[in-house]
Amino acid sequence: MTRMPFPDIKNSIDRVIHAIEGRHTNGLSPASLTLAYMDWLIHTSHSPGKLNELLENILRKSSAFGLWAARASLDSNAAPFIQSLPGDRRFNDPAWKRFPYNVMAQGFLLQEQWWHYATTGIPGVAKHHENVVSFAARQCLDLFSPTNYPFTNPTVVEKAISTGGQSLAKGMQNLMEDLQHSLLEDKNPDDQPFVVGKQLACTPGKVIFRNRLIELIQYSPTTDKVAAEPILITPAWIMKYYILDLSEHNSMVRYLVDKGHTVFMISWHNPDARDRDMGMSDYLNLGVMDALKAINAVLPERKVHLVGYCLGGTLATIAAAAMSRDNDDRLQSLTMFTAQTDFTEAGELMLFIDESQLTYMEDIMWDKGYLDTQQMAGAFTLLRSYDLIWSRIVSEYLLGESPRVNDLMTWNADSTRMPYKMHSEYLRHLFLNNDLASGRFPVGERPISLRDIRVPVFCVATQTDHVAPWRSVYKVHDLMNTEVTFALTSGGHNAGIVSEPGHPRRSYQLGVQTPEDKHIPADDWLLRHDSRDGSWWEPWSDWLTQHSTGQIKPPAMGNADAGYPVIAPAPGTYVFER
Template structure:
């Protein structure tokens, strides 16, 4: 008889070494989980009443039209039974092969074993049958409010995505193969990645998407030359160093979103919009917003406008000696730029020569993909979270955005990191995406309640700073750039907002790609094209159908529009002046503040 001591294999020592590592990592895992401070349960899912309403509606459908419900159920039973019988028949005949019809394609099932191996193919096909049945059941519910049905469809999809066989080790051929090939080392590395992520986020599971050690703000990203020429509680104002001998007289000031950091516009020299604008002969200023902490609890849109927008534009005009500026707003900063323009209209102030909006929502009558998160149960949960912490923490927003594309932004990275033991990639865009910022409590609720839920700005009844602000008051020459596949600021919603603005001179550009790549789209790449159509009275669909498509970046199109509103050429300006001394080099200090989890 052979004893355990006599057993020998080339991989035994490595296996024992890996098992020892697992024991150590398990203790760290338990420690990380013990430090977890759960967030408000309302932010983890919909109010249970949604499912109760769905059950009631489904029962009402059953009573009204039992034939339809039976047909749906019998169809599902029939597909499942047929699938099971075919698999058993193949086994009985000794055929360890999949059926001739291996089912529909799905990018999650890219490994050939999903089609060539009978075990994995059976699992894949049954999962797709189950997912289809759930989707069909939701679609057939009639006695349910359209908004609630839309939410139910979203959460049902989240459940089916979460239950995909690729998300479980025993039913993921890629993970199983990797574990065998590495003699279990991939599992050890995966567990280490899991523990590291938990420890980095106080026990909260936030999947790390990028190798954070590969980047340094001001080192290999955000390196455009400039100086911080002003700092207050809300922002640092950066003036960029000229690269041309002369510049347009009227300066440009960019207001980036304060949900993330401004350096999305300056990741690297090849795709830096900041460098591009400077190289075209403009004096460029960029606002770098502070990363809010609990002391900003009572900071609202008023402070962003007064101490951010109005202060920045005043400083830019003083430094450059001009009466006007060309202002640019990106995403939520574009929304707030529109609020600022309405306020200036009320005051009879014409300091803004033109306005540019990047992926900006101003009309929230259709909440798009955010419908599941903009109903009272979620907003009430956010309000309770803010009452405790004073801010909306960055990771809550990041998680919300990620669940809009859960397969790509949650499950696939988790599989690669935790099951396969892979190191996250060194990708600058993903690094920026993870370098989020917290939102002040008051500002968050003003935005969610007044703008998103009640759509008060578009309807001309948003009360702020002693004025009633109205989207129709935005009457300066303007141009709006939206992105065709943007899931955060859907282009048709951006288009609708522009249509409601009061300007007699306005243009709309539709770029290919999404919220980031549609904007960060340098001409040198020749990657994404754009659509142009001067007729903004058309419906969004008709506008695109009748638009002219242009290959390549929209940047030159915008620059040609901007140059006509930027005055004569003057000698290039160096950053700051005697009244506005240089405080430090770009990218400044505020951009380096990381959000607390």
């Protein structure tokens, strides 16, 4: 008789405790934060020279600020004592130049400047801990910004006076409605101006394949001839695919179809506790490889332009490397949108990545079987706290403005979960250990190397990306031994990609590097390539055409004889999973 092994009770108890804690810490590890704080505190307290500098700095700056404030109280045109950092829009309104608001704003910026000085440059503090403490100090200071309070924000005061207090009353109404929806978990889908399948994700097409992880959508052609090689788009599974098929005017899918391309799109299943053991290999095999198999049935003997966005771009790169290693030549090209392959400089997301934090997150996911949307949203919200928290509080609750809703904001609120095993593997192998760039990432029984990729690559990065900083994305040049066309576009991680022709204030830079070319540092690349007005979609479409082998008649929708019948109309069923 076989005896069942005893469960690891001690480990399970630890995990349960961490999972319970995580509900109150928004997934942040208290140990990780404490280690960072103690590292900074101990080294600071043992650096009398630095402490003397800090004391001297605050006394000197405070004295100078006092004299400036006296002048500014009489002259609203006085030059600012401290210039706001580039991108800081909090005090741009002319009302902040009037006394006493000019003194309030400048006093706050002085505090921000001093605390940055106090939390950086401490001898002996680990760089990661320094970044965490500096970031935490900024978040705490944001609580006290004069922009966030009705009586210290001149725009709020002026609007309250001009509307007879109606703006504040409307703001209170907005707050009560948001609290009600939050408590009832009611998103009011019937009241939304953008609905999936109607205003969003409405490009005509058919679902021709479904497994436990993906639905594969084939879009209907709109031209008499199409490029011989079809396009397979692998979106990030952290969000719904339809960011690439938003409204009719800014749908990348519709743009490609109208340009004469046959487009296939992966729509990911929204995992739940039953999918806890799905790993990176499942996303590769059930996702990219099964989709390629279906496309090969619809268009036999035709190679494929593989396209990946964010996490989907990293997965597409892994697939391309594994296929090259195994002499699988079904790819015609590889395109990556804001996708990282080297994670040594992965931006401010690395604030939440260390051994302590990952172990804590794994315990939280172990309890549920997945990482829920609130925990993921919490990290991204902190990284853009002004745009996603404070500016919304000011506009909706203090100024009484109606909530702004557009197609991109609707998509941004439609997030998905991530399975326990996959997310743990992704964070450890890629973020923490950087296995992909180091040639250690395993696919099957053997590791892969990005230097095996031989198909031409088109790589897109965005200038103000908080998720995949463009200099990090740029590292692809050092990892691949193939022709790389690199496009750097204006905008952020999402808005920079949804950059249709005709979109105002859009620009991009474009450069090509071959294996024979010498390495160009990222900042040098920036200086060497001129900015061009317009959308990067257009040069990418031309690039796809240049790397295609001609035109053919549009293929049939699916191939029932080969086991890929039409299952349902686009956008399918997985996109509606909550």
